[in-house]
Every structure is written in C-alpha cells, then in structure tokens.
Amino acid sequence: MIKVENLSKSFAQKRAVDDISFEVAKGEVLGFLGPNGAGKSTTMRMITGFIPPSAGRVSVCGLDVQENPIEVKRRIGYLPEAAPLYTDMSVLAFLKFSAEMRGLHGEDRRNAMRRVVELCHLESVLGQTIDTLSKGFRHRTCLAQALIHDPEVLILDEPTDGLDPNQKHEVRTLIREMGESKAIIFSTHILEEVEAVCTRAIIIDRGRIVANGTPQELKARSGSGTLEDFFRSITRSDTVREAA
Amino acid sequence: MSGGMKASWPPIKTIAKRELSAYFESPVAYVFLVIFLLLSGFFTFTLGGFFERGEASLAAFFNWLPWLFLFLVPAAGMRLWSEERRLGTIELLFTMPVAPWQAIVGKFLASWLFLVIALALSFPIVITANWLGDPDNGVIASGYVGAALLAGAYLAIACMTSAFTRNQVVAFILAVVLCLLLILVGFSPLTDLLARWASPWLVEAVAKFSVLTHYDGFQKGVLDSRDLLYFISVIAFALFATGVVIRNQRAG
Numbered sequence: 001m002i003k004v005e006n007l008s009k010s011f012a013q014k015r016a017v018d019d020i021s022f023e024v025a026k027g028e029v030l031g032f033l034g035p036n037g038a039g040k041s042t043t044m045r046m047i048t049g050f051i052p053p054s055a056g057r058v059s060v061c062g063l064d065v066q067e068n069p070i071e072v073k074r075r076i077g078y079l080p081e082a083a084p085l086y087t088d089m090s091v092l093a094f095l096k097f098s099a100e101m102r103g104l105h106g107e108d109r110r111n112a113m114r115r116v117v118e119l120c121h122l123e124s125v126l127g128q129t130i131d132t133l134s135k136g137f138r139h140r141t142c143l144a145q146a147l148i149h150d151p152e153v154l155i156l157d158e159p160t161d162g163l164d165p166n167q168k169h170e171v172r173t174l175i176r177e178m179g180e181s182k183a184i185i186f187s188t189h190i191l192e193e194v195e196a197v198c199t200r201a202i203i204i205d206r207g208r209i210v211a212n213g214t215p216q217e218l219k220a221r222s223g224s225g226t227l228e229d230f231f232r233s234i235t236r237s238d239t240v241r242e243a244a
Numbered sequence: 245m246s247g248g249m250k251a252s253w254p255p256i257k258t259i260a261k262r263e264l265s266a267y268f269e270s271p272v273a274y275v276f277l278v279i280f281l282l283l284s285g286f287f288t289f290t291l292g293g294f295f296e297r298g299e300a301s302l303a304a305f306f307n308w309l310p311w312l313f314l315f316l317v318p319a320a321g322m323r324l325w326s327e328e329r330r331l332g333t334i335e336l337l338f339t340m341p342v343a344p345w346q347a348i349v350g351k352f353l354a355s356w357l358f359l360v361i362a363l364a365l366s367f368p369i370v371i372t373a374n375w376l377g378d379p380d381n382g383v384i385a386s387g388y389v390g391a392a393l394l395a396g397a398y399l400a401i402a403c404m405t406s407a408f409t410r411n412q413v414v415a416f417i418l419a420v421v422l423c424l425l426l427i428l429v430g431f432s433p434l435t436d437l438l439a440r441w442a443s444p445w446l447v448e449a450v451a452k453f454s455v456l457t458h459y460d461g462f463q464k465g466v467l468d469s470r471d472l473l474y475f476i477s478v479i480a481f482a483l484f485a486t487g488v489v490i491r492n493q494r495a496g
Binding site for chain 1 (some may be wrong): 254255258259261262265266269270331332333335336338339340341342343494495
C-alpha cells in the first residue's frame with residue numbers, strides 16, 4: 001500500500017535521506033528505527049506529501065504523492081513528531097475541525113468523533129482547552145486527529161514519545177490491533193517497542209537503510225541476540241559522528 | 245487550481261470557520277475591537293473635527309482610516325501563518341486533504357470578515373450623522389466599500405509577511421512598512437514635494453500605485469471599476485506571493 005522508490009531529500013548542505021526504497025503492505029506494521037537525525041521524520045514527511053522529495057517517488061494505495069497529493073492525503077492519517085495542535089481550541093472543537101477537514105459531516109462526523117474519543121480515552125478532557133492539557137493528553141488528541149477518518153494508511157512519528165508506561169502500553173496495543181487491517185509506519189527510539197508491535201523493522205542511519213527485516217531476523221543477526229546490540233553495531237551515535 | 249467551485253468550497257469554509265473562532269476564543273478579537281472603536285472615535289470627533297466641519301458626512305471618520313488601519317490590520321493579520329509555523333500545526337494543515345491556495349483563501353476570508361465586522365461596529369457614527377443632519381448615505385455606503393477593500397489590501401500584505409517568518413513581531417513590522425509604502429507614494433504632502441523636482445507625469449504615475457489615490461474615489465462616492473480592480477489586484481498579488489513563500493519553505 002505504501003511504495004517508496006529511490007527516495008532522496010537534500011537540504012542546503014546536507015543529504016537527509018539518501019536513496020531509500022521499501023514497501024509496506026496491508027496488515028503490516030513497519031517500525032522505523034534510527035539515531036536522532038537519521039532521516040526518519042524527513043522520510044515520513046515525504047510520504048505524507050508535506051515536503052516534496054529531491055529525487056525518487058512515493059506512492060500510496062497506487063497513487064503518486066506528487067501527482068495526486070489531495071487523494072493521497074485523504075487515505076493517510078498522520079501524527080507529526082511533537083504532536084502539534086491548535087492550542088487555543090478545545091479538544092472537542094479541534095476534533096470537529098479535523099473531521100470536517102476530512103469531509104465528515106452530520107451523523108458521520110459525530111460517529112467518527114465518538115469512536116476516536118473512546119479509542120484515545122479523551123472523554124474527560126473534551127471541553128478543555130488544548131493549552132491546559134498534559135503531554136499525554138495532547139499526544140492522544142493529535143493521535144485522535146490521525147484516526148478520525150479511519151484511514152487505510154497510518155504514519156506515526158514517535159507515537160509513544162512522552163507517554164507514561166501505561167499509556168505507552170495502550171498505544172502499542174492500539175497500533176497492533178489497527179495493524180491487522182491497515183498499513184502502518186511508525187518511528188521510535190524504543191527497541192522493545194519494535195519487538196512488541198512490529199511485523200517488520202527498518203533501521204536508518206545517515207539517510208540510508210542499513211537493515212530491513214522482522215524483529216526476529218534482526219536479533220538473529222547480532223551476536224548476542226538482542227536488538228539493542230544489533231542497533232548499536234550498525235548505527236553510530238551523534239557524538240561518534242561529530243568526532244568522525 | 246483543479247476541481248470545481250463546489251468541491252473547493254468546503255475546506256475553505258472549514259478553515260475560515262476555525263480561523264474566525266480563533267479570534268473570538270482568545271482576547272485578541274475583543275481587544276482589537278475596543279481599540280479600533282476607541283481610536284476611530286477619537287480620530288473622528290477630535291482630530292477629524294466631526295462637529296466643527298459643519299457638514300453631515302463621515303469624511304472625518306474615513307479620512308483617518310488608512311492611518312488607523314496601517315497599524316491595526318497588520319496586527320490582526322500577523323498571526324495567520326506565523327502562528328501555524330510556530331506551533332508546527334502547518335504540518336497538520338498541509339497533510340489534510342486541502343490545497344495550499346484553499347488554506348490561504350480560507351484564512352484570508354476569515355480575517356477579512358473579522359475586519360468587516362469591526363468596520364460595521366462603527367455604525368453609531370452613521371447614526372449620529374443622520375441624527376444631526378442629512379448626509380448622503382450613498383456616499384457613506386461607498387465609503388464603507390472603499391474601507392473594506394483597503395482593509396483587504398492591507399490584510400493580504402500582512403498575510404504575505406506572516407508567511408515569511410514564525411515571529412509575529414517581525415511579520416507585523418514588515419507589513420506596516422509595506423503598507424506605509426503603499427500609502428506614501430500617493431500621500432499629497434510627499435507627492436507635492438516630489439513634484440518640485442520630478443516631472444509631474446512621473447509623480448502622477450507613481451501615485452497611481454497608492455492605496456490613497458484609489459481609496460479617495462470611494463470617499464467621494466464614485467465607484468470606479470479601476471479603483472475596484474486596483475484593490476483586487478493588490479489582494480490577488482499578495483495572496484499569490486503568500487502561496488509562493490509557503491511552497492518554497494516546504495521545499496526546503
């Protein structure tokens with residue numbers, strides 16, 4: 001459902017994403033791993049059509065992102081990094097806005113809102129201004145926005161960032177359940193999350209894919225049999241890179 | 245700009261609705277309206293000499309508007325895009341199924357409507373003029389049309405400068421400077437000065453680019469299609485430039 005071919009992105013001096021190709025099928029949950037600044041967010045932004053690629057192409061549900069941006073965006077639910085929100089709005093007003101932007105009106109809109117409010121446990125804060133919410137609630141409000149139109153494809157940039165252990169567990173369960181009927185890409189720093197949720201993982205370092213396989217395959221490739229050792233053996237941390 | 249008008253309108257409306265309620269959900273709208281009404285009243289009745297003029301007209305009110313709007317309209321428009329960039333919500337907005345031009349038009353229309361509401365709230369001045377004398381209400385109506393167009397032109401410029409930066413203060417200052425330039429090229433104390441050493445033909449040609457030149461027509465009660473075209477061109481150009489700025493930023 002998601003097909004990325006030879007995708008590259010260069011900013012002024014830096015090559016952020018360098019000739020990346022991969023595919024995600026329906027029913028797959030793809031984990032995106034990599035050190036900070038490896039190009040995970042940039043890749044996700046190109047898939048969602050927020051920024052155009054320097055080279056290569058992305059198609060979602062058979063539609064080219066550059067040629068059919070609006071049609072592609074209809075099919076994607078996206079949780080950006082840091083979960084940006086209109087902080088002056090109430091949760092209810094924000095979800096209503098998101099639903100209407102997705103073309104949901106009347107009874108459809110109310111049903112969609114009820115569904116995501118329940119999924120993301122927002123009942124207790126509906127009337128509250130987003131400004132006054134805790135980080136966990138903000139994150140889930142932004143997640144609710146990504147799910148409101150029940151999209152075929154979900155792109156989640158660090159969906160468990162800033163959540164407490166219980167909330168992390170809930171979001172993971174949610175992703176795993178939704179993964180059965182959707183194509184999902186999510187990025188994370190937490191390696192155990194990959195084992196718990198993903199059907200497949202890609203490790204990116206300095207804009208390139210350095211590993212692609214099931215969590216079991218990746219573990220088998222490290223001598224000690226842990227994902228963390230494998231991750232450390234094929235990526236370099238920021239500090240090491242600075243020194244190099 | 246693909247898609248029929250029918251398909252384009254819903255996202256524009258949704259964005260405009262959100263933007264308009266953003267004004268009223270924060271104190272911004274009320275502070276703005278109170279300041280606008282106080283200052284316009286002050287200019288009209290003291291500096292404008294509403295009563296001393298000895299005529300039933302709103303000239304005292306409309307004469308000051310280009311200067312009052314010079315500061316108030318950029319203040320109302322400065323947040324339109326800088327705030328989206330500061331909060332990062334621009335990433336949400338442009339990953340929803342909406343074309344950039346629809347978002348630009350939606351935001352502009354919401355702010356413009358807000359400014360028209362502010363203008364409409366000056367109605368007590370119209371009532372006062374009608375109560376005291378017998379003004380030409382046709383001229384007053386055309387004056388209001390001119391004022392709304394003037395606000396639209398300033399606003400479109402503020403929209404453009406707001407897309408340049410995530411800093412609202414910078415957006416505000418840039419907008420004031422650009423709007424001031426649009427005034428000054430036709431401001432008579434300045435053009436008279438220029439006319440001493442430049443050819444009158446040149447001064448007149450430059451003055452054609454001024455908002456004042458085109459605004460004055462409406463205040464005389466003359467609805468000239470060239471004046472209308474001027475304001476529509478300024479708005480269209482500034483909104484188009486906003487689109488270019490936004491596109492270039494996303495391209496990185």
